[in-house]
Amino acid sequence: MLLLLRSIRRKLMTENKFTVYFLYAIGEIILVVVGILIAVQIDEWREDKVNRKKEVQILKNINQEFKRNKEQLEGITSQNIQMLKSTDWMLKFWPNYRKLNLDTLRKVIAAMSGTPTFNPSQSVTRSLINTASFELIQNDSLRMELLRFPDLYDDYHDEELDSKNAFHSELIPYTIKNIDMMSLNPANPSTDIDLSGLETMEYRNILMSRRIGLSFIVEKEELPFLQQCIDNIIRLSEME
Numbered sequence: 001m002l003l004l005l006r007s008i009r010r011k012l013m014t015e016n017k018f019t020v021y022f023l024y025a026i027g028e029i030i031l032v033v034v035g036i037l038i039a040v041q042i043d044e045w046r047e048d049k050v051n052r053k054k055e056v057q058i059l060k061n062i063n064q065e066f067k068r069n070k071e072q073l074e075g076i077t078s079q080n081i082q083m084l085k086s087t088d089w090m091l092k093f094w095p096n097y098r099k100l101n102l103d104t105l106r107k108v109i110a111a112m113s114g115t116p117t118f119n120p121s122q123s124v125t126r127s128l129i130n131t132a133s134f135e136l137i138q139n140d141s142l143r144m145e146l147l148r149f150p151d152l153y154d155d156y157h158d159e160e161l162d163s164k165n166a167f168h169s170e171l172i173p174y175t176i177k178n179i180d181m182m183s184l185n186p187a188n189p190s191t192d193i194d195l196s197g198l199e200t201m202e203y204r205n206i207l208m209s210r211r212i213g214l215s216f217i218v219e220k221e222e223l224p225f226l227q228q229c230i231d232n233i234i235r236l237s238e239m240e
Helices: 002-014 018-093 102-112 123-128 132-136 140-178 201-218 221-240
Strands: none
Touching: 018 123, 018 140, 018 201, 018 221, 102 140, 123 132, 123 140, 123 221, 140 201, 140 221, 201 221
16 A cells, blocks of 8 residues: 555656645555554554453462462351350359260360461462552452452451460460369260369359450451451452
């Protein structure tokens, strides 16, 4: 096309048809500009296609990571709820443990113990946030939830740490000093057990502290906020 226009332009110049020549010159310029714009558009389309492909993989990785996190959190929450129920059971029957079935008492004490903590995988989000790759995610709501997650996790984890610290600084030392845990092992068939360490006011106060710590983990707003954020991330990364 350009060769044709140049040929016409030369012919017009030789024939001194300057007005027509000027129009053809303008047409040639317009054609060049249009060609450049088309080339730029094609480059942008190719770049967008590459970015879209990268985004799809990013969303897939996010979705998989947070599905694993959700599964882990559900397991941890189930354990904490069971420990809270066991602690409530111990408080309910304190100090009348001698009237209870010994095997049941042993199982409840075992179920009350432990400090499971939620340790979510954040490798994908950490590699994205504060990098150019994060901007490849087109969904603003998803980006917002990903930015909220670390703070929500920290708030929830603070409750876990408080409960864990109380468990190790109160219940464990008291148990070591005052209770024969071997005799309370569910696998121990012996019925000759000294339960006096379970009947003190100090032990009751420790149980109350244990209950408060566990209730803060499973009953305060930090847990549902965290669960909702995880559910939103999973849902939004599947919608794309």
